[in-house]
Amino acid sequence: MALIVQKFGGTSVADIDCIQNAARRIAFEHKRGHQLVVVVSAMAGVTDQLIQYVNATTPHPRAEEYDVVVSSGEQVTSGLLALALQNFEISARSFQAWQIPIRTDHLHAKARVNDICTSLLEETLQQGIIPVISGFQGLSPSGRMTTFGRGGSDITAVALAAALGASRCDLYKDVSGIYTADPRIVPTARKLDRVSYEEILELASLGSQVLQHRAIELAMSYRVPVRVFSSFEESTGTEIVHEDEIMEKALIHGITHTHSEAKITLTQVTSQPGVTAEIFGALADAGVTVDMIIHNNLESRDLSPLAFTIARMDLPQAQATLQKLKISLDFGDTIVDQMTAKISVVGIGLRTHPHLTGTLFRTLSQRGIEILGVATSEIKISILVHQDFAELAVRSLHSAYQLDGETAEKPMLYAVKA
Amino acid sequence: MALIVQKFGGTSVADIDCIQNAARRIAFEHKRGHQLVVVVSAMAGVTDQLIQYVNATTPHPRAEEYDVVVSSGEQVTSGLLALALQNFEISARSFQAWQIPIRTDHLHAKARVNDICTSLLEETLQQGIIPVISGFQGLSPSGRMTTFGRGGSDITAVALAAALGASRCDLYKDVSGIYTADPRIVPTARKLDRVSYEEILELASLGSQVLQHRAIELAMSYRVPVRVFSSFEESTGTEIVHEDEIMEKALIHGITHTHSEAKITLTQVTSQPGVTAEIFGALADAGVTVDMIIHNNLESRDLSPLAFTIARMDLPQAQATLQKLKISLDFGDTIVDQMTAKISVVGIGLRTHPHLTGTLFRTLSQRGIEILGVATSEIKISILVHQDFAELAVRSLHSAYQLDGETAEKPMLYAVKA
Structure with missing residues (x-):
């Protein structure tokens, strides 16, 4: 029992x-x-x-x-x-x-x-x-x-x-499991039978919205075996297991995208230690979660731009916080871009197979899609693009990584809330 | 303050x-x-x-x-x-x-x-x-x-x-106060500026539904001064005060009616002491509130009919309870009449001015309305009539007790839920 x-x-x-x-x-x-x-x-x-x-x-x-x-x-x-x-x-x-x-x-x-x-x-x-x-x-x-x-x-x-x-x-x-991409955008998306906590964590936080991000963190910390089922049909769903339980054969597990963030660029941030910490600390105190951080801090320069993305709904708090900080930190202009989309490639083999990263940049370049920012983790590469190109980017990458299946299972059941 | x-x-x-x-x-x-x-x-x-x-x-x-x-x-x-x-x-x-x-x-x-x-x-x-x-x-x-x-x-x-x-x-x-009758039935109903707890208690329990019965009991016990106002208009509302704060001039304060009860008659109840107590005790245990009780227990007879009214919604529980009791008490047939309406005349002067009771019976008799049951209290006389005659009875009594005003204040705001 x-x-x-x-x-x-x-x-x-x-x-x-x-x-x-x-x-x-x-x-x-x-x-x-x-x-x-x-x-x-x-x-x-x-x-x-x-x-x-x-x-x-x-x-x-x-x-x-x-x-x-x-x-x-x-x-x-x-x-x-x-x-x-x-x-x-x-x-x-x-x-x-x-x-x-x-x-x-x-x-x-x-x-x-x-x-x-x-x-x-x-x-x-x-x-x-x-x-x-x-x-x-x-x-x-x-x-x-x-x-x-x-x-x-x-x-x-x-x-x-x-x-x-x-x-x-x-x-x-209301979905029959976790898919390699949003089937409404990629009709050839496939359902995954198994996926690791780490990957689903990236997938969930990136807009697939099948699973609440923090729920997965909790499941991972306490090693709770989670399964996602459809309420409306009999299916095996997707099982979420520990990374070590997955064989190495599957490399890229999914392409996700989200439209719900804003990119903020502070044009001239001093390279003194503690300044970025102060900025991100103040944002955290205001309840603003910072996602991607794009900061090329060259030692040779005093001032460099600092860019990061946040949830669009947090923009008012973020702007108010930055306004206050500007007095003491004087980081130049604050440029807000709300027209960005984030595309992420998620897979365990990403870091250990460098050619997979190459595929990403080559594919987007071939389509003429400009990359506005990059962030990488152990099992994910995220890029920021203009939101008009988001769907094209997702479809192109899904094909490039050979994720396309015969036909998607019940794509109409897949819900993406952006 | x-x-x-x-x-x-x-x-x-x-x-x-x-x-x-x-x-x-x-x-x-x-x-x-x-x-x-x-x-x-x-x-x-x-x-x-x-x-x-x-x-x-x-x-x-x-x-x-x-x-x-x-x-x-x-x-x-x-x-x-x-x-x-x-x-x-x-x-x-x-x-x-x-x-x-x-x-x-x-x-x-x-x-x-x-x-x-x-x-x-x-x-x-x-x-x-x-x-x-x-x-x-x-x-x-x-x-x-x-x-x-x-x-x-x-x-x-x-x-x-x-x-x-x-x-x-x-x-x-959603009412501008307490009325002498339901203005939808009696267009000449008047708003009362003041009424006693005791009277409003009778009015509320009888279907006016302006105020919750038990709320008034509480207000009365703890001497909480209550006022009823309309949310939608400026008005003085109705103030509810202790009986002793009301002068003796106003005698009859209102006519109310309700359609939501059922009359149950047990045809042959033995006159042994404790039998009625057992019946009403069992009904109370089943959560059934008995309202009017009509029982003319003549000592010279062994068996007499016992009639009482309950809320129609309690009928299933009441019938189940009586079914069980019938085995031990053998009270003859159970006759249920769901076509009754209860009309009540409420006023402080009722008992001390016997002619007011006479007015009730005379008025109904003139209209040819049969009285199916009577119950009296200090400040109320309730009668049970066939529900087809309810509105006629209310209007006739409202006139007979000279409660008619020039024209009712906003009768459309008066809500009766039967």
Whole structure:
């Protein structure tokens, strides 16, 4: 008898029929004798509606109250799914984050899990009752509701799996698995049966949006085996495993892209040590996450440009922060480019096979696509291009790396939110 | 500087415009220097939608999960109204029942307040922050969410006013006050400027539905001064005061009616002591509230009919309970009449002026309306008639007791939910 965490995303609980369907899947695993812990998102569209209410109420919503409003959607689903299970004669009860509690930090709207008290859940499981837990929510140190940011129910699921020592974390989504690229742009994209945490981490953070970035980080840290399934069809999904469990044969695993960042260039930053640290420190304090950093700091020069990318939604905070810093640091002009797209090639073999990097630059050059920035990691090369060329770049690279399959599996199910 | 509890009902927070409007009313009282505690209902229609979800999920919802689902609507409004106040530069923060907490008993879907911990609210008020509290909700002894039944936000408001020792409890509703009758049926109905707790108690429990019955009981017990206002117009509303504060001049204060009960007759109940107690005890245990009881127990007879009315929605439980009792008590047939309406004449002078009772019977007799049952209290006479005659009866009695005014104030705003 295994302990499995099952998480149902928004489209998997979009209406009462979907909720009944989710209940049937839970009943199926339950009858196989597994102990189950269920995590739910809000019904599809509900969180968007709630965010719309917030934005219609005030142009500058405080995150504490934003969290109160947007976390209510999950509460509804947890109650309804518990009722649907009870209707199938299965013992179930809903839990909100504050009841468990799932304790987080103070960072409203993008809180991080501090710890999860498992005693109430373990007691519930021992009584043969399936806990149905509202995802996305947490409880702050001062007893207020927090949320984890969009897709945050994945975080709840993986954190619970880690805390409870679950043998598996199954994420039911509106996609049948992880693809080599967005099938809406690359019709020949293939579903991956297995992928490493490290790769999916890069894929998730780069806009594939199949999985919440931080959920994967958590899964990786606690070695939680994660599987991504479709709620709407029978399929093997994609299994996410440790890098060492993957053979070396597969080199490039996917091409991803995102449109949601802005590139900021500070034209003249002094090369004194501590200056960049001060800039990035101040941005971090303002809650702005910096992604790519393009800084060619030549010792021979006093001043050099510093470029970096951030999420476009963080632009107001970033600009306000830079405005303040400019007085003390005097880094020249601040140039903002919101017309960029980031394309990333992800694969384990990237660093150890230098010709793969060459393929990237050659392919883009052949298409006449200008590269506005480059960032590399162990398993990823990201390039910044003008957003008009993003789709062309993704398709060209997908072919160049011979990722094209016969035909994509159900590409219409693949959701990219840019 | 007075402490005032302000409660905004569903239509008063129906959309973002209404929420902004409520925020302006709060801002107005705030600027006059009053300390305010705000209670909110769910946006109009939201609770109905949630109940619909529950009923679509399972034919027999368990009240624990029902409460989880339906209490979410208030959470949304509390957050949005706090945001709207913050947008007006007024310090505010939302509270859910579990955060305060508002402790109740275990009776899900119709919980009763046990106690309210005021320390967090008092601390908040001392900091100059307006607490915006989700109405309708409570926290059970086992840490689960409870609700107070429809209109339960009134209970939250009055209970808070009592616990905090507020000098006033203002209820903003979609009516401009309490009327002598339903203006949709009696166009000449008049708004009452003042009415006693006792009378409004009778009016509320009889279907006027302007005020939640139990909220008035609470207000009466703790002598909380309550005022009913319209959210949509400037008016003096109706003030609810103690009976002894009302002069003797006004005798009959209103005629109410309701269509939502069923009459049950047990044809042959033995006159042994304890039998009726056993019947009503079992119904109470099953959560069925018995309203009128019509029992003419003649000592000379062994068996006599026992009739009583209950809420129509409780009929399944009542019938199941009676079925079980029938085995031991053998009370003959169970006759159910769902075609009844209850008409009530409410007024302080009723008992002390016997001619007023005569007016009731004479008026109905003149109209040829058959009386199916009578129940009396200190300030009320209720009669049961066939529901086809309900409106005729109300209008005739309204005239007979000379309650007709020149023309009703905004009768379209008067809401009767039968």
